[in-house]
Amino acid sequence: MFRQLRAGVRTGIVTEPAPSTQEVALLGRQLGAEIRGRFGRSLHIRQVDAGSCNGCELEISGLIGPHYDLERFGLHFVASPRHADCLLVTGPVTRTMAEALRRTYEATPDPKFVIAVGDCGADGGLFAGSYAVVGGVDRVVPVAAVIPGCPPSPKALLAGILDVIGRRR
Amino acid sequence: MTAALLVAVMQVVLVAAAAPLLVGALRTLKARLMGRRGPPLSQPYADLRKRLAKEAVVSETTSWVFRITPFVLFASMLVAALVVPVLSARPALPFAGIVFLMYLFLLGTFFLALAGLDAGSAFGGMGSSRAVAVAALAEPTVILAIFALALRVDTTNLGAIVERIAGHPLLALSPGHLLAFAALFIVMIAETGRLPVDNPATHLELTMVHEAMVLEYSGPYLALVEWASAMKLLLFMTLLANLFFPWGVATTLTPVPLAIAVVTLGLKLTVLTVFIAVIETLVAKLRLFRVPELLAGSFALALFSVMAVFLLR
Amino acid sequence: MTARLGYALAAVVGAVATVAGIAGVLGATWSFRAPALVPLGGLELSIDPLAGFFLAVVGLGVVPASIYAVDYMGGDARGLFAYLVLVVSMAVVPLAANVVTFALAWESMSLASYFLVVEGGAGPRASRDAVDAGWVYALMAHAGLAALLAGMLTLTAATGSTRFADWMVAAPALASEARLGALVFLAAGFSGKAGLVPLHVWLPRAHPEAPSHVSALMSGVMTKLGVYGLLRAGFEWLGVIPAGWGAGLLVVGVISAVVGVLYALVERDLKRLLAFSTIENVGIVVIGVGAAVMFRAADLGPLAVLAVVAALYHTVNHAAFKGALFLGAGAVVHATGTRNMDAMGGIIKRMPWTAACILLGALAISALPPLNGFVSEWLLFQTLLQNTEIARPELNLVFTLGLAGLALTGGLTLACFVKAAGLTLLALPRGEGAACAHEAPVAMRAGMAALSALCVALALGPTAVLPALAGVARSIVRASSDTAIAARGPLTVHVSGDFASLSTVTIALALAAGVAATVVVLSVLGASPRRRISETWGCGRILQTPRMEYTATAFSNPFQRVFDFLYRPLPAVDIDAHPESRFFVRTIRYRNETRSVIDDWLYGPIAAAMRVATGGVRRLQSGSANLYLAYILAALLVLLVLA
Secondary structure, eight states: OHHHHHHHHHHOOOOOOOOOOOOOEEOSSOOTHHHHHHHSSOEEEEEEESSOOSHHHHHHHHTTSTTTOGGGGTEEEOSSGGGOSEEEEESOOBHHHHHHHHHHHHHSOSSOEEEEEHHHHHHOGGGTTOTTBOOSGGGTSOOSEEEOOSSOOHHHHHHHHHHHTTOOO | OHHHHHHHHHHHHHHHHHHHHHHHHHHHHHHHHTTOOOOOTTHHHHHHHHHHTSOEEEETTOOHHHHHHHHHHHHHHHHHHHHSOSSBSSOSSTTOBHHHHHHHHHHHHHHHHHHHHHTOOHHHHHHHHHHHHHHHHHHHHHHHHHHHHHHHHTOOBHHHHHHHHHHOGGGGGSHHHHHHHHHHHHHHHHHTTOTTTOOTTOOOGGGOSHHHHTTTOOHHHHHHHHHHHHHHHHHHHHHHHHHHSOTTOBSSOSHHHHHHHHHHHHHHHHHHHHHHHHHHHHSOOOOGGGHHHHHHHHHHHHHHHHHHHHHTO | OHHHHHHHHHHHHHHHHHHHHHHHHTTOOEEEEETTTSTTTOEEEEEOHHHHHHHHHHHHHHHHHHHHHHHHTTTOOTTHHHHHHHHHHHHHHHHBOBHHHHHHHHHHHHHHHHHHHHHOSSSSSOOHHHHHHHHHHHHHHHHHHHHHHHHHHHHHHHHSOOBHHHHHHHGGGOOHHHHHHHHHHHHHHHHHHHTOTTSOTTHHHHHHHSOHHHHHHIIIIIHHHHHHHHHHIIIIISOSOOHHHHHHHHHHHHHHHHHHHHHHHTOOBHHHHHHHHHHHHHHHHHHHHHHHHHHHHTTOHHHHHHHHHHHHHHHHHHHHHHHHHHHHHHHHHHHHSOOBGGGOOOHHHHSHHHHHHHHHHHHHHTTOTTSHHHHHHHHHHHHHHTGGGSOOHHHHHHHHHHHHHHHHHHHHHHHHHHHHHHHHHSSSOOSHHHHTOOOOOHHHHHHHHHHHHHHHHHHHOHHHHHHHHHHHHHHHHTOOSOOSEEEETTTEEEETTTTEEEOHHHHHHHHHHHHHHHHHHHHHTTOOOOEEEEOOOOTTOSOOOGGGSOOHHHHTHHHHHHTHHHHOOEEEEEEEEOTTOTTSEEEEEEEEEOOOHHIIIIIHHHHHHHHHHHHHHHTTOOOOHHHHHHHHHHHHHHHHHHO
16 A cells, blocks of 8 residues: 555656647637636536547546646546536437437536537548438537547647637647 | 634634635645646635536426525535634634534535435435435444543533643543544544545446535535535544644634634644545545445444543543 | 314313423422222322423324314314324323323223224225234233233332322332332333334334324324333332443333334335334433433432433424424325325425425434424433443443444434435425325414424423423432523523533524525625526436436435344345246346344244144133033132132
8 A cells, every 4th residue: 555655656747748739620609708718727527428439538538647637727527517517529429329418418507618529529520421320519519619530639639628718828 | 702703703714715725735635646737726716616607507306405405505514614613712602512513514414415315316316325324324433432532521512622632732642532533534534525435536426425416516506515515524624633633723812822723723734634635545435335344443443432531531 | 074173172182281281390280089980099180290291292292183183184083082082091191190090091092092093094994904003003002001000010019009199108118029020010011102122013013004193193192101101110109220220221222212213214104114213212212211210320310300301302302393294294195195205206396385394304303403303312412421420330331332322323313314305205206196296284284384383492492491391300300409401591501510502592593694694605706696497417318207216215225235134134036037038038026125123033933922822722712512511610629629
């Protein structure tokens, strides 16, 4: 038990510095001063898997670790959409998850916004046109930003989220 | 009279204002021990301010019980701040005793458990069931620890206990005293929902105890509930610090002793925070049906403390 | 119409009893003798502070229950006569001043309640459960009466008189065998009526079957008459009882309290849950009585008075909040047509007044500040915490056990009533009956509201109530005039000087101020006033029905696991598969029954032994006239030899 403590103290902080420029496609009108003003210092994110292959989830889970550490920017993942300000949606939105995604959006209190992750989230990506897929998160809920990639790296994800809330540079 | 009133208000304001800082410090410290930079110390304040500005989504299944619970919870913590010896040895409510404090905390638990059931979801019910089970099993330990303390000083009045132990510093190192402290420490972990009883940062509903009851709250209601939990943690830690190691607590209500009281309280809380952060980093969450074993262990510690006080009288 | 008038008459009798009782508590004395009315000693009634207290408890319970019954029985006169007999006999029991009066009143109380239990619910014929419950009740009540008579006759033989006043005078000089024998019999008889473990088995069977106003009276008042008997016997008729018996009484109280609440925790039947909770609260009262006996044996008069005060206060508090809970439960059961909590839910929206009364009762019984349950449990805690004044380690150990047990029951009661109130009142209705329940009629609401108001009055007025109770306690403990409890000022109560103090009015005001402060804080910090009504978060699930709510069985699962050595659950899974293949499951039936340790290990063997014995005796009744003639001849021969 104390070996773990010693190792932790000896290793020190391994967090990498905040990411720099990143291409983030920003859609919709829900941007700007309102979001930056409210969520600049504190953003609670609820991640929704709308039929993703889980590649994006694995990258998102890297954000919680010590190297990317999204908590230092005041970002925090929450379990319930009632506690969330932002929905981080992955996947091409399968037909069976469309209603669930809509209900999750419905359950989130205002003001809120949605970030679609990955090429699937943007327009269905690899699965676009499939019978089982609605195609892109913006077909179901209004999307404020899209972070492209298949999957986007944790650095890209972090840069994208920070850019939306106006915390970078 | 007015000095007492002023100090009472000051204590309540201090407790309410400092509670988020305590939670922030705990979070940041745990992050540092994990090798992360962690959130800034003031993060809980930013979270609270943001939550207050959001709308509250209320389920149509719920009733007025759901809506008044955050207020009752917060109000009971404000009253508890008048009962715990925070700065001055004599709490603002002169009849303050530990039995009253114990049941005051249970008042909040009762309403929160009802609110968890009110939403009609399985999560809330599960959280309520587990929370009241943990609270119920922690009660015998508290009363025996109180008994051990009351035996020594012949009163259950919190202010009197603090004054008498402050007058006899060596009492604080007697085995009965230390055992009672250990027992109440475990109860504190259980009642405030820290590891290893409950993980405050978990996202898996099946592992939640306290968090599951508040899944349905949003906006200002959620801000009040989280703030009240932070205050409960601060009050419990203050109780442990000032009841068992009361040096520095102000015995007169003049500016200099009060300032010393603030500083010493800060120091004691820092030590306790580091201790809790280290424990939380090192242990894993106990399986729910192992928690009664932990509480039984704390009961045994309290029983030993009573016996120790008896034998060493 | 006559039925309503009858219940109104009962309410008037109750009001008279309350006034007379309070007068008795405050010192009025009065007696009445009618030697020719009844054989073997005549009818004799007298009032003293203790009798006055219990008479007042009877009255305080009867008045709201009778008002409630005006609408609950809906003009049905069935059971009215038995109810009136019950009320009058319950009022006479504390007033009885000799053996015959007491026995008559006690027995008519038991008989009247037996009829009410068996007649029970709606429908022309008594239900199977009610008949079984009545049978167990009648058996235990009569066994108790036999024990009581044995004890009282022992005292009569030892003192030469059937009058209680004479026993009080002769108590110090009582021979020790007579004292022991009387103690054992009287304790057994009174404990059975009070519902202490292990003589409690009739309570959870009988109380749910009776109509709710009768259940309220049986739980809140009748069981307390058993406590009345224990107090009389323990302090007045038997002199100073050794501390060992007091310790035994305390241990029995702790066991009753813990076992009672543990069984209440796993109950799905709302009224049976309340019945088990009664066992728990009687256990708490008896903890106080046992502590008082121990303090008195150690010659600590003030502390003994304090313990009796705590016990008496809890008695009247329990009558108030258990009465409110039973009346409320009755209204809910009446409206929904079921006693099963798993089929209730959503009542708070359909029956708001009833729900408010039930919530207040639940808050009070969970001993939460600033209500009355908190005051009496707090008092009992402070009493037990002073046990080191007795310098005997074995007794201190018993007191420590009592403290731990009392704290455990406090916590478990909270869990139990979160379950009872939460699952009955909150969320969505889980059954047909609950979905179309409507609010109770006026008289029922009035009865419930009266008891809720009594709870609040008892909570906020301890400075008025406690000195009166101290007077009652002093009269039976025969302590000196200074007591351990004092009211300083109109608001604060002090225990043993500076040991502890309490002011419920201040607490109530502080909590109210806290709520106001919270509202102010929210507006100062700019909280958003926007609200949006939506559906419960169910993980985005499309089909969200009341079936997905937590049920009573689920809620008690952690307790069932932790205390499985007591419940000894029997899980049984039956899987019904398609005949073609065992992989196509059609239905799965899951049962997880809890078993009662006391039923299986105590009453089971006793009942089996009785069956064997009576089977043997039955052989004597062969039906043959020749054999009976032979019996007569044999008896005649034996008598001739003996004479």
